[in-house]
Amino acid sequence: MRLAALLLALAGPAAAQTCGGPFPAFLDGLVQEATTKGHDSATTRAFLATANQDQSVLAADRRQGIFQRPFLDFSRAVISAGRLQNGARQYERHRATFDRIEQDFGVSPGVLLAFWALETDYGAVQGDFNTLDALVTLAHDCRRPELFRPQIFAALELYERGDFDPATTTGAWAGEIGMVQMLPEDILENGRDGDGDGKVSLKTSPQDALLSGAAMLRSLGWRAGEPWLQEVTVPDTLDWSLTGTDTRLPIADWQAMGVAARTGPLTDGLDASLLLPQGRNGPAFLAYPNxxxxxxxxQSFTYVTTAAYMATRLMGAPVYDAGNPDPGLSPDQMEELQRRLQARGRDVGDVDGILGAKTRNAVQEVQQELGLPADAWPTPDLLNRL
Structure with a gap:
């Protein structure tokens, strides 16, 4: 359910079909494309010799209902006291690595600890799907071949280096490997030897995994030493249409509107978005550029906000003020809302019962049209009005 890289370049044209069709012909197409990329055809065939379609991968790809849960439910379920306590222990155990990461990459320990916790429970649950099978299955499937096909060739390059065994390498259903779940292309670009043994071992070395994760965050645009999320209080008189990830204003502007940090100071000199994961009566956060x-x-708003919030908790922030959010929608009601929004010409993406970014934007727009508080939180009342 988690994808480590989301802005991958499209694969070049293959000699055979790029997705779908008979699976043996699909594999032949991979060999032909690999050859055009400079790989030896015999080596590529050896690499693909054990590749099989895995229907359980497709089932997992279609089954992501966990993201239908609202922020409060999801965050309470995954941010347990045990995970926070374990995070504190892991921080002390690997303090030298975290200090190195802060010095070299400017990434807070809390951020990497949160990903480490949520991705694999600090390495305890890394996934048992055969990685090559997962990648070829998802590349053959025509839903997102442009994402997964390049990963096959990245895994091939790792294989040529002696760092990938196609028969035994395992990980998550979407092809991610290791303690912080990185796709092969990201391992090639950002893999780091953190423990000094001459290898990049993301499955067995916390030092390698953490340093590699930090390198990837920097490659994705992490701004050294800056915050990422901060809980705030907001006045009842706020213009709710200014909330959401699409609007970013200077901190001074938010302060002028009455937004204040719940604890500590706001970070002057930065722009931020005001997030209301469950509307104006729930918790509120300022989201900085990081x-x-x-x-x-x-790409899941719920997962991302939870990870970012957990990172603040691991660095000492208090439990959020949950407030008293208005009742939300069931998955079936959310799908019906998405259909009704589509009927009004709104782009909600897939009708999947998940309150994603496009659905939030559409909700906010129709709330403004109907004269409702435009906080992007869909309620039964909104559904009835539509």
Whole structure:
């Protein structure tokens, strides 16, 4: 359910079909494309010799209902006291590595600890899907071949280096490998030997995994030493149409409107967006520019906001003020809302029952049209009005 790189270049044209069709012909097309990229055909065939389609990968790809849960439910479910305590222990255990990361990359320990926790429970659950099978299955499937096909050739390059065994390398259903779940292309570009043994071992070395994750965050645009998310209080008189990830204003402007940090000071000199994961009556956060980098790791608003919030908790922030949000919609109601928004000409992306960025934007627009508080939180009342 998690994809480590979301802005991959499209694969070049293959000699055979780029997705779908008979699977043996698809593999032949991979060999032909690899040859045009300079790989030895015999080596490529050896690499692909054990490749099989895995229907359980497709089932996992279609089954991502966890993201239908609202922020409060999701964050409470995954940010347990045990995970926070384990995070504190891991920080002390690997303090030298975290200090090195802060010095070299400017990434806070809390950010990497949060990803480490949410991706693999600090390395305990890294996934048991065969990585090559996962990649060829998802590349053959025509839903997102442009994302997964390049990863096959990246895995081939790792294989040529002796760093990937197609028969035994395992990880998540979407092809990510290791403690912080990185795709092969990201390992090629950002893999780091953190423990000094001459290898990049993301499955067994916390030092390698953490340093590689930090390198990837920097490559995705992380701004050294800057914050990413901060809980705030907001006045009832706020113009709610200014909230959401699409609007970014200087901190001074937010302060002038009555937005204040719940603890500590706001960071002057930066722009930020005001996030209301469950509307104006729920928790509120200012999202600084580094928050955007979380979306390069994963595209789910709920997951990203939870990861960013957990990172602040791991660095000492208090539990959020949950407030008293208005009731939300069930997955079935959310799908019906998406259909009704589509009927009004709004782009909601897929009708999947998930409150993603496009659906939030559409909700906010129709709230403004109907004269409702435009906080992008869909309620039964909104659904009835539509």
């Amino acid at each position: 928050f955007d980098v979380f979306f390069e790791w994963n």
